[in-house]
Amino acid sequence: MSLIERDTPRKISFTPSINPYAAGSVMAEFGNTKVHITAVIEESVPPFLKGKQQGWVTAEYSMLPSATHTRGKRERNSVGGRTMEIQRLIGRSLRSIIDLKKIGERSLTIDCDVLVADGGTRTTSISGAYVALALAVKKLMGDGIITENPLREPVAAISIGINNNGKIIADLNYNEDSTCDTDMNIVMTKNGRFIEIQGTAEKEPFNREQLNAILDCANNALKSVFDAQDLALQ
Numbered sequence: 001m002s003l004i005e006r007d008t009p010r011k012i013s014f015t016p017s018i019n020p021y022a023a024g025s026v027m028a029e030f031g032n033t034k035v036h037i038t039a040v041i042e043e044s045v046p047p048f049l050k051g052k053q054q055g056w057v058t059a060e061y062s063m064l065p066s067a068t069h070t071r072g073k074r075e076r077n078s079v080g081g082r083t084m085e086i087q088r089l090i091g092r093s094l095r096s097i098i099d100l101k102k103i104g105e106r107s108l109t110i111d112c113d114v115l116v117a118d119g120g121t122r123t124t125s126i127s128g129a130y131v132a133l134a135l136a137v138k139k140l141m142g143d144g145i146i147t148e149n150p151l152r153e154p155v156a157a158i159s160i161g162i163n164n165n166g167k168i169i170a171d172l173n174y175n176e177d178s179t180c181d182t183d184m185n186i187v188m189t190k191n192g193r194f195i196e197i198q199g200t201a202e203k204e205p206f207n208r209e210q211l212n213a214i215l216d217c218a219n220n221a222l223k224s225v226f227d228a229q230d231l232a233l234q
Contacts, residue, residue, distance in 0.1 A: 003213040005167035007220040009158060014131050014232035023108075024135030026232065028128025031173055032118035037128045039136035042107045055103035057133070059090035061125060063114040086122045087112075089196065093126050093155050093187050094133055096195045102150035108136055119173040123157035123185055127225050130155050131232050138233075154190040156225040159183065160214045162206055168213050170221035182206045186218035190226050 010031030019025035022038035029035075045056050061083055065071045075083060090112060110132055112125035133151070140146045161172045161180035169176060177183060184199035199206075199214070206214075 003166070003168050003210060004217050004220075005163070005165075006169040007217045009171035009221050009224055010173065012225060012228040014128060014228050016131060016135060016232045022132070022136075023139045024132040024137075026128050026131040026135070028124050028131070030120050030124045030127075030171060032116055033120055033124050033173075034114070034116040035121065035124050035128055036113045036115055037125065037132045038111045039129075039132040040109045040111070041136055041140065042109065043105075045105050045107055049105070053105065054100040055105060056100065056107045057091060057094045057098060057110070058107065059087045059094065059110040059112060059125075059129060061087040061090060061112045061114075061122075063117060063121070067114045067117040086125070089122060089187070089198075090126050090129055093157065093195050094129060097130075097152045097155045097189060098133070099150040099152065102148050103137075103140065103146055108133060117174070119175075119177045120159045120171060123159050123171075123187075126155065126157035126187060127229065131229055134229075134233055152189075154226055154229055155187065155195060156190075156222050156229065157185060157187040158218050158221045158225065159185050160218050160221070162204075162210060162214070164203075168210065168217050170217050182210075182214075184214055184218075186215065186222075188218065188222055192219060 013029040015027040018027050019038050023041045024039035026037050110129045114121045159172045162182040181203040182201050187195040
């Protein structure tokens, strides 16, 4: 008997080129979760990379005050621990699939701003950030600034949970996320390689059989995400 109850994500939408001023932009939507994402190119690199003939990709993440059920305060002077963790995760995920030497000494900053949060904001951000990054790279190549595509393969992410019936479900909304026994975030490449696996047993511990099923569920669910990315980048 299968442990997987649902291995398809919510309705996915990537609406590209929504911001006329960014090198790459997209509205990423997983169900009711909506994230506005832009990619900006700067002709400079952090001090630790100067003179090393390579570029840098970094990310910032934030939530609008009304993105959740209760108004959250803006992080004006410093970011909180959760925000820092998520933006580092987004940056790591993108850097894992790009050849930084091929973009030269320039930086790409990906800004992910959550407009509506209904579960999976970090995974929606990662999946949409790849689209924005790919559009920015396309612009660099179209303008003749770089000559080789630095992107090795697409990257996307999905949330997976074990509900209180012991069943595994993909792409959790807020209600599902708040009641699950286990909550995991899986970041993978299109070729099926893992970049990051974040998982915590909130209530009941999970076993090895469940872990294997979680990874299978993520692999199946992400096929739809990669298809949606491809469609947005046509």
